[in-house]
Structures are given as C-alpha cells and as structure tokens.
Amino acid sequence: MKPLRLRRLSAQVALVPTWIIVIFAYIGTILWTIRISFTSSGILPKYDFVGFKQYDRLFQSSRWTISVENLAIFGLIFVIGCLVLGFLMAVFLDQRIKGEGIFRTIFLYPYAMSFIVTGLVWAWILNPTLGIQQAVQNWGWNGFTFDWLSRGDRAIYLVGFAGMWQSAGLVMAILLAGLRGVDEDIWKAARVDGIPPWRVYLSIVIPMLSSMFVTAVVLLAIAVVKVYDIVVAMTGGGPGISTEVPAKFVIDYLFNRQNIALATAAASVMFVAVLVVLGPWLYNQYFRQDRRAS
Amino acid sequence: MTAETQPRGRKPRRLTASRIGIYAFLVLAAAFFLLPFYVMIVTSFKTMPEIQQGNIFGLPTDFTLKPWSTAWAHACTGVNCEGIRVGVLNSFEIMIPAATLSILLGAINGYALSFWRPRGGNLIFAVLLLGAFIPYQVYLYPLVRMLSKVSLYNTLPGIITVHVIFGLPVMTLLFRNYYVAVPVDLFKAARIDGGGFWTIFFQLMIPMSGPILVVAAILQVTGIWNDFLFGLIFAGRDHLPMTVELNNIVNTTTGTKAYNVNMAATILTALVPLIVYFVSGRWFVRGIAAGAVKG
Numbered sequence: 071m072k073p074l075r076l077r078r079l080s081a082q083v084a085l086v087p088t089w090i091i092v093i094f095a096y097i098g099t100i101l102w103t104i105r106i107s108f109t110s111s112g113i114l115p116k117y118d119f120v121g122f123k124q125y126d127r128l129f130q131s132s133r134w135t136i137s138v139e140n141l142a143i144f145g146l147i148f149v150i151g152c153l154v155l156g157f158l159m160a161v162f163l164d165q166r167i168k169g170e171g172i173f174r175t176i177f178l179y180p181y182a183m184s185f186i187v188t189g190l191v192w193a194w195i196l197n198p199t200l201g202i203q204q205a206v207q208n209w210g211w212n213g214f215t216f217d218w219l220s221r222g223d224r225a226i227y228l229v230g231f232a233g234m235w236q237s238a239g240l241v242m243a244i245l246l247a248g249l250r251g252v253d254e255d256i257w258k259a260a261r262v263d264g265i266p267p268w269r270v271y272l273s274i275v276i277p278m279l280s281s282m283f284v285t286a287v288v289l290l291a292i293a294v295v296k297v298y299d300i301v302v303a304m305t306g307g308g309p310g311i312s313t314e315v316p317a318k319f320v321i322d323y324l325f326n327r328q329n330i331a332l333a334t335a336a337a338s339v340m341f342v343a344v345l346v347v348l349g350p351w352l353y354n355q356y357f358r359q360d361r362r363a364s
Numbered sequence: 365m366t367a368e369t370q371p372r373g374r375k376p377r378r379l380t381a382s383r384i385g386i387y388a389f390l391v392l393a394a395a396f397f398l399l400p401f402y403v404m405i406v407t408s409f410k411t412m413p414e415i416q417q418g419n420i421f422g423l424p425t426d427f428t429l430k431p432w433s434t435a436w437a438h439a440c441t442g443v444n445c446e447g448i449r450v451g452v453l454n455s456f457e458i459m460i461p462a463a464t465l466s467i468l469l470g471a472i473n474g475y476a477l478s479f480w481r482p483r484g485g486n487l488i489f490a491v492l493l494l495g496a497f498i499p500y501q502v503y504l505y506p507l508v509r510m511l512s513k514v515s516l517y518n519t520l521p522g523i524i525t526v527h528v529i530f531g532l533p534v535m536t537l538l539f540r541n542y543y544v545a546v547p548v549d550l551f552k553a554a555r556i557d558g559g560g561f562w563t564i565f566f567q568l569m570i571p572m573s574g575p576i577l578v579v580a581a582i583l584q585v586t587g588i589w590n591d592f593l594f595g596l597i598f599a600g601r602d603h604l605p606m607t608v609e610l611n612n613i614v615n616t617t618t619g620t621k622a623y624n625v626n627m628a629a630t631i632l633t634a635l636v637p638l639i640v641y642f643v644s645g646r647w648f649v650r651g652i653a654a655g656a657v658k659g
Contacts, residue, residue, distance in 0.1 A: 098510075184607055
C-alpha cells in the first residue's frame with residue numbers, strides 16, 4: 071500500500087474546487103462585504119474607513135426600520151401560521167382517514183412552487199378591484215370591502231398570509247412523519263385511562279415532537295430572513311415602501327440605488343443577526359455530539 | 365427521518381360527529397390550498413372583458429385558449445415580446461448543468477469527507493454548514509465583482525457557477541450523511557482490493573447512491589428552477605430564467621394588465637416543479653425533509 075500521505079492526496083485534490091469555493095465565495099465575500107460596510111463607497115467601491123457611519127445612516131433610515139418591522143410582522147404571521155395550520159393538518163391527517171394521500175398531496179403542492187408564483191397568484195386573488203372584494207360584491211354584499219393589498223398599513227399581513235399558504239404543507243409533512251413515530255401504546259394507555267385526545271396531544275405528543283418543531287421553526291426562520299421573491303412578486307415593496315423587507319433593501323441599494331456601502335452595512339447587520347440566532351442551534355445540532363452518530 | 369406510510373392514530377369509531385368534523389376540516393383546508401390553483405386556471409381561459417366584470421371565482425363563459433398562446437409566444441417582458449418560451453429554454457439551460465455539477469461535486473465532497481477524512485475536512489464542513497444559513501445578500505456584491513473579474517458576470521456559465529456555489533452546502537451535507545451510514549468495512553474491503561479514491565467512488569459508491577441521487581436531483585431541479593434572486597442578478601439579459609421573465613411580464617407592463625395571459629404564464633412557470641412533485645411523490649417529501657431538516 072502507498073503511504074498514508076500519498077493515499078489521501080487524491081482526496082485532497084478532489085476537494086480543491088470546494089476549498090476554492092469556501093475560501094472565495096463564502097469566507098472571502100463575507101469579509102469583503104463587512105469591509106465595504108465601513109467605507110464611504112457609493113456607486114464604486116472605495117476603500118477608505120469611516121467607522122460606523124453607514125450603520126448610523128442605516129438605523130436613521132426610515133426605509134430600513136420599516137423593513138425590519140415588516141420582517142417581524144411577516145415572520146410572526148408566517149411562522150405561527152405555518153406551525154398552527156401545519157400541525158392541525160398533520161393531526162387531522164393522522165386519524166386514519168380515507169384519501170389521506172390525496173389530502174397530503176393537496177396540502178404540500180404549493181411548496182413545490184416558487185415564491186414568485188405564489189406571490190403573483192395571491193396578488194391576483196387579493197386584487198383590490200377585481201379580486202375577492204369584487205367577487206363578494208357581485209354576490210350581493212355591496213358594502214363588502216377588502217382592499218388590504220393596496221393599504222400601506224395592511225399589505226404586509228397579506229404577504230405573510232400568502233407565504234403561509236406556500237409553506238404550511240412543509241410543516242405538515244415534517245410533523246406527520248413525527249406523529250407516525252409516536253408509539254401506539256401511548257394512545258392505548260390514554261384511552262384506557264379515559265384521557266381526551268386533545269389532552270394527550272397537548273401534554274404528551276407535542277412535547278415528544280419538540281425536536282421536529284424546532285427543525286420546522288429553524289427552516290421557517292431561514293425563509294423569513296431570506297424573504298424577497300414573494301414581496302417583489304406580490305407588492306413590489308409597495309404601496310409606497312410599506313412592504314419593504316431587509317433583503318430587498320440590500321438588493322435595491324446595491325443594484326438600483328448604487329449605494330453599496332449602505333447596502334453592505336445592511337447585509338452585515340443581517341449576517342450578525344442570523345449568526346447570533348443560528349450559531350448556538352448549529353453547534354448543538356451538528357458539533358456537540360459525536361458527529362458519526364448524527 | 366423516516367416517513368412511515370401506515371397511519372397510526374387512534375382507531376376510528378363509526379361515523380361519529382367527531383369523524384364528520386375531521387373530514388370537514390380536511391375538506392376546508394383542501395379547498396383553501398386548491399383555491400389559488402383553481403383561480404389561476406379559470407382566469408387563464410377567460411377573455412379580458414369577462415375578467416373586467418370581476419367574477420374571479422366563476423368559470424369562464426367565453427372559453428378561450430388565446431391567453432396561453434400569447435403567454436407562450438408574444439407576451440412582453442419590457443421591450444421584448446417573445447413570450448415566456450425564451451425563459452423556459454433559459455431555465456433548462458441553467459438548471460441542467462447546474463444541477464448535474466452541484467450533485468456531482470456534493471457527492472465527491474460527501475464521499476471524501478466521510479471516508480477519507482482529509483485534513484481541513486471539518487473546517488470545510490463547518491463553513492459550508494454555516495454558509496447555507498446566511499442570507500445571500502451578504503455574498504452578493506463581492507461575488508458580482510469576482511465574477512466580472514473573470515468575465516463570468518452576466519453569462520450562462522456565471523449563473524451556473526453561482527447555483528453550484530450555493531447548492532454545495534446542502535448537497536455535501538446530503539451525501540456526507542448518506543455515506544456515513546455506509547459500513548466502513550465495505551470501504552476497507554475495497555481499499556484492500558487496491559481501489560483508489562476515484563475507483564471506489566465511481567465503481568462502488570455511485571452505484572450504491574441511487575436513492576440519495578434521486579433526492580438530490582429533486583432538491584436541485586426544483587430549487588434552481590424556482591430561483592429568482594440569482595437569475596435576476598447573475599444571469600444577464602440573454603439568459604434570464606423563467607421566474608424573472610414571468611415577473612417582468614406581470615409586473616412591468618404598462619397600460620392594461622392582461623390578467624389572463626399573466627395567469628397562463630404563471631401556470632407555465634410552475635409546471636416543471638409541479639411535474640417533479642407529482643412524479644416523485646413520496647420522494648419529494650423525503651427530499652425536502654432530508655435536504656432541509658438534517659442534510
């Protein structure tokens with residue numbers, strides 16, 4: 071046999087493309103982005119150093135604070151909506167019902183579609199002049215109004231709602247798999263003791279599924295931070311700037327408003343926020359125990 | 365995570381009130397999830413005058429196929445009026461090489477990391493893992509600069525490269541976890557038989573990887589097809605994927621909006637991932653669970 075060092079050489083060579091990607095596309099870009107955020111760059115990058123000036127500007131900017139607020143509203147509706155609806159669907163599907171496969175297929179198909187498609191479809195249904203509002207008025211309820219999509223103070227709720235429609239099926243799929251793993255004996259014991267099913271779900275099943283809930287929440291949270299496509303498709307950030315989100319803020323300032331220092335400052339804030347939240351979870355999930363056992 | 369197929373909830377009794385309630389909930393939920401698809405379809409077969417009357421949920425009275433042909437061949441994305449068909453071709457041109465490359469690279473990574481334990485392997489793994497969760501906005505600007513330095517910005521190879529870069533974490537994770545479960549003795553036997561790095565990979569590991577290759581293909585095909593952000597920024601005007609063209613058709617038209625054409629184009633854009641979803645069935649669930657949940 072060849073000496074160990076030589077044997078492993080081909081493994082090292084095979085990883086060269088990945089090393090290049092890791093060094094340049096991941097580590098390099100992050101450092102570069104952070105570096106630019108401390109400069110006074112406008113359209114073109116300048117490599118001076120202005121301290122936290124861009125960060126000051128960022129947090130003074132109402133567009134950014136609105137973006138962050140919207141992210142919170144969207145996130146709450148999206149995450150809670152997906153969890154509640156997904157859990158209910160999983161529980162009801164787990165009752166030995168007929169046609170389970172069909173229901174499962176229907177609940178999950180939106181997840182196969184892009185946020186662009188989701189956004190466009192719901193924008194059409196919620197269209198203030200031709201959508202639901204008009205349909206209900208045609209049915210005879212003349213006073214009915216539902217124009218949230220054109221209202222600056224309400225539109226973001228509908229974006230969250232459409233997002234929930236797209237992703238609730240994912241939570242359903244994850245939790246249904248979890249429910250199928252719950253021991254049959256628990257149900258038998260509960261029945262013998264005369265405990266109502268909802269109590270069993272609340273006190274025994276939900277705690278048993280906690281790791282799956284955590285997984286679902288992490289997945290949804292990642293989608294929340296990245297939210298961009300659905301806003302572009304559904305409202306374009308409007309009316310006005312009322313449905314702006316941080317991801318869109320960064321893209322707009324990078325490519326349309328040519329203020330790369332401010333954009334990279336915003337991106338850096340997103341980076342730090344995600345790192346603070348996800349770091350402990352990742353560490354727990356992948357690095358604490360024996361990695362082979364995971 | 366394994367999804368068992370047999371329901372194991374409580375034993376159903378006769379058709380009690382609670383059974384009716386269960387079905388009522390499920391049917392209502394199904395109606396809610398199907399509604400947008402129904403609206404998309406009926407709208408795409410309506411004429412504009414009918415749409416303007418505002419009965420969005422009604423069936424088409426003047427059934428027409430014209431919106432579909434317009435969406436396919438004549439709808440305007442800004443100045444170009446060549447329909448969504450250009451985008452279809454672009455999306456395939458991007459998706460096929462990008463999916464193939466990222467799967468191959470992910471498989472090599474997973475194999476190298478789980479069996480060969482090369483130096484720095486843990487570092488690569490950690491960075492990729494973390495990288496997968498960080499918002500893309502953090503990478504974008506430097507990546508644009510780097511790609512234009514090597515003349516790849518706004519080109520087809522450029523957008524493919526970007527998809528490979530950002531597909532790598534999940535692909536690596538997927539294959540690493542799959543190969544970790546392969547008995548080490550099998551690998552050792554192949555080593556004693558004199559197999560080298562690539563021989564073992566192509567003759568032993570790849571033939572064993574059927575299920576995980578399917579999962580990886582589902583993830584990458586739907587993921588890359590549904591991408592909007594990278595296509596918008598890196599593809600360049602001549603290679604815009606279908607999602608970007610769709611959004612341009614729907615959201616930049618001036619004058620009266622052709623809602624019927626928009627909905628036909630929207631359905632066309634959703635078609636490929638929907639076909640993947642319906643054809644792959646349970647594999648799709650396994651795919652998103654494996655790719656998204658634990659890798």
